[in-house]
Amino acid sequence: xxxxxxxxxxxxxxISEMFDFDYEDFDRIFELxxxxxxxxGLYEGEWSPALDMYEDDDAYFxxxxxxxxxxxxxxxxxxxxxxxxxxxxxQPDEETEKARCxxxxxxxxxxxxxxPLNIPVDTENVDAKMKDGILYxxxxxxxxxxxxxxxxxxx
Amino acid sequence: MAKEVATRxxxxxxxxxxxxxxxxxxxxSIYEYDDCVKIFLDIPGVSKENLEINYNRGELTIVGRRExxxxxxxxxxYVERFDGGFRHSFTLDETLDPEKIEAELNNGxxxxxxxxxxxxxxxxxxxxxx
Numbered sequence: 356x357x358x359x360x361x362x363x364x365x366x367x368x369x370i371s372e373m374f375d376f377d378y379e380d381f382d383r384i385f386e387l388x389x390x391x392x393x394x395x396g397l398y399e400g401e402w403s404p405a406l407d408m409y410e411d412d413d414a415y416f417x418x419x420x421x422x423x424x425x426x427x428x429x430x431x432x433x434x435x436x437x438x439x440x441x442x443x444x445x446q447p448d449e450e451t452e453k454a455r456c457x458x459x460x461x462x463x464x465x466x467x468x469x470x471p472l473n474i475p476v477d478t479e480n481v482d483a484k485m486k487d488g489i490l491y492x493x494x495x496x497x498x499x500x501x502x503x504x505x506x507x508x509x510x
Numbered sequence: 511m512a513k514e515v516a517t518r519x520x521x522x523x524x525x526x527x528x529x530x531x532x533x534x535x536x537x538x539s540i541y542e543y544d545d546c547v548k549i550f551l552d553i554p555g556v557s558k559e560n561l562e563i564n565y566n567r568g569e570l571t572i573v574g575r576r577e578x579x580x581x582x583x584x585x586x587x588y589v590e591r592f593d594g595g596f597r598h599s600f601t602l603d604e605t606l607d608p609e610k611i612e613a614e615l616n617n618g619x620x621x622x623x624x625x626x627x628x629x630x631x632x633x634x635x636x637x638x639x640x
Contacts, residue, residue, distance in 0.1 A: 403589040411584040416581075420591055422552040422618035450589045451552070454541035461552050471590075487576075488554035488618015 400441065401464030408470060415472060415494040422461075422488035429490060431483055435475040438494065441467040531539035532594035533573070544632055546625045549607060553596045560595075561615060563622070565608050570600045572620065605630040 409416045419440060421429065427443040443465045476494040483492045515550035539550040553561075564571045574585045575595040579586070601607060605626055 407579065407589050407591045407593075408587040409579055409584040416584060418554075418591065420535070420554040420618075422554040450539075450541060450548070454543050454548075457540035457547075458541055459539045461539050461550065485617075486555075488552075489556050491537060491621050 399469075400467040402444075402462035402465055402466050403468065404462075406440075406470070407509050410496075412496075414496055415474075415476065415502070417466070417470065417490075417492040417494070418491075419490045420488065421485075423486075424488065426485045429485075431490075431492065433476065433478050433481050433494065435478060435497075436472045438470040438492065439468070440470075440474060440492075441465070453463055531575070533587075533597035534594060535591050535598050537640070538594040538598065544574050544626075546623050547559075549600065549622040549624070550616075551596070551598065551620040551622075552618065553615075556596065556615075556618065556620075558615055561620070563613055565602075565611060568602055568608075570602055570608075570622070570624075571598075572622075573597045574620070 405420045407418045417438065421442075421444070424444055429440065431473065432439040439481070444463050446461075446463045468501050472494065475497045477497050481489065481492065485491070537552040541548050541550075551572065553574045553576075555576035557576075561576040562571075562573045572598075573595065579595040602624060606624045607627045608624070610625045612621075616623045
């Protein structure tokens with residue numbers, strides 16, 4: 356009788372199908388190299404806005420959830436290898452004056468995120484725009500460091 | 511039977527299905543004032559066109575959809591955000607007036623103002639001196 360290899364995560368996949376739950380998302384967190392965690396600014400400032408970073412061959416793309424903020428309240432700094440985003444989200448006084456609070460889950464206060472950039476970026480052409488409370492930052496990678504296809508010559 | 515278990519890969523089956531829409535409950539604040547109740551919901555990335563607010567028989571439902579990352583064009587480096595939409599329901603009791611609900615969307619924050627019915631607003635009572 357052949358011994359079949361059992362994938363320990365198989366059972367979790369089956370459970371996630373049963374309950375209509377997307378286990379795939381959790382997978383991504385475990386892929387994250389440890390060395391990134393300490394420098395991502397998760398513990399600086401009073402709160403930490405959620406941040407995503409994606410990339411293609413030409414650039415890095417960053418999205419940060421910053422609801423209720425205006426561009427003037429956000430400070431973005433970039434060097435070749437670090438992106439820093441900081442600011443403060445203030446709660447308008449009108450909201451809390453003469454109010455009885457039933458529920459308050461939203462975060463306020465200062466935040467300070469630092470994002471390490473593995474591939475140096477062209478700081479002159481970094482683009483940042485804000486729409487509906489999300490800050491979109493595009494960081495073009497420096498041309499010299501983009502992967503180059505190497506042709507194999509056949510003699 | 512053993513062979514079936516070894517060769518079948520559940521993750522492959524899941525991926526061939528249509529990517530279904532996912533929603534999470536947004537971070538919410540509820541404040542009660544003398545004349546109304548205000549609900550604030552953080553729904554960054556949702557624009558007016560992708561927002562639905564419905565009231566039906568005492569239940570107020572909010573559904574907001576937003577663009578997610580295009581994984582065919584780029585790959586993830588680091589992911590913290592939930593990439594789906596937002597959904598939340600509230601049950602309004604009889605002291606609130608659903609006819610006059612107002613909603614505002616600014617910079618990804620949805621503000622819903624529900625006035626209280628006249629009868630329930632606190633009224634100051636004058637003390638007459640004899």
